[in-house]
Amino acid sequence: MKLTPPATAPRAGKRPQPDTHHGITRIDDYAWLRDANWREVMRNPDALDRDIRAYLEAENAYTEAALEPLAGLRETLFKEMKGRIKEDDSSVPSPDGPFAYFTRYLEGAQHPLFCRRPREAESGETVLLDANKEAEGEAYFKIGDVDHSPDHRLLAWSADRKGSEYFSVRIRDLGTGQDLADEVPDTSPGIAWDAAGKSFLYTQVDDEHRPLKVFRHVVGTPASADTLVYEERDEGFFVGVGKTQSGKWLVISSHDHQTNECWLIPADAPGTPPMLVAPREDGVEYDLEHDAARNRFLILTNADGAEDFKIMEAPEADPSRANWRDVIAHRPGILILNHVAFRDHHIRLERQGGLPRIVVRRLADGAEHEIAFAEEAYDLNMGAGYEYETANLRFSYSSMTTPAEVYDYGLETRERVLRKRQEVPSGHNPADYVTRRIFAKAADGEEVPISLVHRKGLALDGSAPCLLYGYGSYGISIPASFSTTCLSLVDRGFVYAIAHIRGGKEKGYRWYTEGKRLKKRNTFTDFIAAGEHLAKQGFTSRGNIVAQGGSAGGMLMGAVANMAPDLFKGIIAEVPFVDVLATILDASLPLTPPEWNEWGNPIESREAYEYMASYSPYDNVRPQAYPHIFALGGLTDPRVTYWEPAKWVAKLREARTNDGVTLLHINMDAGHGGASGRFERLKEVARVYAFALAVTERHKAGLRCALPLDTV
Incomplete structure (x- = not known):
């Protein structure tokens, strides 16, 4: 199957812009793709600069034209994936007092219904919130909170209608089914009701999209009258709210990626000033639960050098740090x-x-x-x-x-x-598949776990293509869980693998610290080692691997494309954090200050600057033969801004020395999470999986799929 792209791929004009730190000057030819009015674009996508819009739309048109010969395959994949979803599915009801709460979907619906029924009954359902009705007429719609009050009379719910993660909270009277006049704009997800159900805590997001203030909203009053409860003065710390399982305490947590502190408010006296548990101590994390029957808190913490965490206790009357005592000791x-x-x-x-x-x-x-x-x-x-x-x-x-x-x-x-x-309505027999957990040896001798699945009977002679997924940042571990979507690749002869690389916590907290800051390159070399090992063991072969990752995992994709391009046939980079150095140098961007503990602070440290410059994907693009690359972003994404993949693709297209394709798609109606509806999201998965099948020349009908080449 031969794809025919437009005669010429889009080319972003060069507008060199210098930037100097520590006496080192970088020239960025594509910095103009960042709209100077980006804050307004997050709230109103129509405000995007017309030259930038024209370029992004040209890239989108090129990508759609390039993938048009795969339209039938994409539709087939979508129908397969949809067929594995029980469309009228529902969650197991979760009891709370006289009711049991659950979600369910209607056949063909994009969004869930939020429901309840009498606790012990199998019928008598009441629909509390129909997200499909709320989403009518919206290009993007995502629910944030759906949280009933302790007395079951009210429902606080929030939604984002732009993809920019500014959520507005509404209050629904569950007796009438109607929303009250209350509306609280510009919040981040997470609310905490007081014990009486008359007020709740929430976090407000500022103009830089930073959750730094906690307010208390009293039901029936305007948001303008809300009381400021806590304000974080350090822009490197973000705040959130919650409640202990006992329901007795409201909790405010302020945190960066390695340090936090908690403040407590009695749920039955929500106007009480918050009480600090233990002041922040660099590198110390803690999270507490309430043992009400014993008048104490149980505290999960890495204090006292407990790298893999331990459990401590403190009296409810005075939970200050001096009163913490071990309950479950640290076990390395x-x-x-x-x-x-x-x-x-x-x-x-x-x-x-x-x-x-x-x-x-x-x-x-x-x-x-x-x-x-x-x-x-x-x-x-x-x-x-x-x-x-x-x-x-x-x-x-x-x-x-x-x-x-x-x-x-x-x-x-x-x-x-x-x-x-x-x-799985279309059918699934676990016996038809094999799942394995193997280990790759990293350059420094570490054993890198790899979880994988393939069809039983697949010839492990190196002929099979492989999709290798990775993330490796923020201590986030990628689970070896069931995926209905990846079966569309596995059933076509793929090995689907997850590399549990450093930067996650799969092998303990040390696994995280060995993949951050001045050890970040371990994340990339671990991933490369995983790919090499899969090839050596016959699960695939070099040059027959499609790598996939998103967000910080997209940074991984950019790094390995630069470091080991011949290992991979294709790269799928979703909302990729590829302009690392420029982003972490810019303290005005929403997430930059909290990120310094993850990556280092290149503004203050020349060492951090030079180390980051050594791997930052955008800064290390150079003339060489690159794999086929498909980058995806979202216009209103506050986490990885749209210009990162746009700049990266522009630079890649110029640098590529071989025949290959570089594709960019920017969702003009969404942000970090892509399309919001469950079926629209499947269409996005079908698109990137069609790309993976095309570059590896695997197709349901056995046809060879050749991708279009960039025209230089």
Whole structure:
């Protein structure tokens, strides 16, 4: 199948702009693609400079023309993926007092319904919020919060209608089904109701899109009358709000990527000034839960050098740092990820050797037991639910071959009750697939885990193409969970693999610190080692791998494209953070100040500047043979601004010395998360998977798919 692109690919004109730091001058030919009025563009996309708009639209038109011969394949992929979704699916109802709350979808609908029914009943549903109705007429619509008041009379809900992550909160009277006059604009997701359901805390986002202020809104009053409760003075720290599982305390957390502090307000006295738990200490994180029956807090923290975290306790009357005492000591190599306290049990989610497990601790006597599974690679998550006085824990389990299963677990009986198994309407037999967990040796001897799945019987002789996914930043671990979408590649002979590289926490907190700041290059070399190992073991071959990553994972894509271009056949970079040095040098951008602890501060440190300059994907584009590259962004994205992929593609297209394609698509109606509806998102996945199938010459009908070449 031969694709015929337009005769000439778009070319961004060069407008050299110098930038000097530490006596080092960089020349950026494409800096003009950043609209000087970008803040207004986030709120009003129509404000985009017309020259920039014309260029982005030309890139979009070129990409659509280049991929047009794959239109049939894209539609086939979309229908396959849609066929694996139970369109009228619903979640397992979560009990809270007299009701059980759940979400469900209507067949063909893009957005969910938020519902409740009487607690023990199987019928009597009430639809509290129909997101489809709220989304009517909107090019973009995303729900942020849907949170009922403790007395079940009101529903606070928020939505973003531009993709720029400015959420507006509305209050719905659940007796009438109508929204009140209250409207609170410019918030970030997360609210915390007081005990009486008469007010809630929320976080306001400023003009730089930074959540720095916490306000209290009293139901029935205008937002202009809201009370400022907390203001963060350090722009490198962002704030959020929440509530302990007991419902007794409202929590304000201020944090960057390695340090935080918490403030407490009694939920039954929301006008009380917040009480500081422990002042911030560089590198110390803590998160607390309330053990109401014992008048204490249980604190998950890395204090005192507990790299993989430990659990401490402090009296409710005075939880200051001096009163913290160990409950569960630090155990190197066993990373505590999360915890929740119920009346009689304290539950924690841990990871050891890359695999998760749930540990149940009886508070009366400290007796513990584990919930774990036997597969080589799997994903395990626990949900706190709404209630505090409960003897049940809800958790979910899946693997790369096993669809998600939701269980209710008796904390005393240890009985597992399967409440829901993910349905795949078009059919799925786990026995038709093989999932593996293998290890690649990095250059410094570290063992890099790789989770993978392929069809049973696939010849592992190097002939199979591979899609290798990676992220590797912020301590975020990529789970080996079930994906209905990747089956469209696997069923066409792909090996689908996830490289659990440094920068995540798959092998403990050290795995994160070994992939940040002045050790960031480990993230990229780990990914390259994973690709090389997959080729050596016969799962694929060099030059037959399509790499995929998004956001900070898109930075990974840009880095490995520069460092090992011949290893990859194609690169899929979604909302890619590729203009690293320029972004982290610009303190006016929304996320830059908190990022200095992740990457280093190149404004103050020449060492950080030079190290970042050594890998920043945009700055290291050079004349060489590059893989086929497909970059995607969003016009109103406040996290990775649209101009990063736009500048990168412009520079790549000029530098490429081989025949190949460089494609850019900017979603002009969305931000960081892409299209908001569930089916529109599947169309985006189908587009990039069609690209992967084309570059590797794999097609359902067995046809060869050749991509268009950039015309120089």
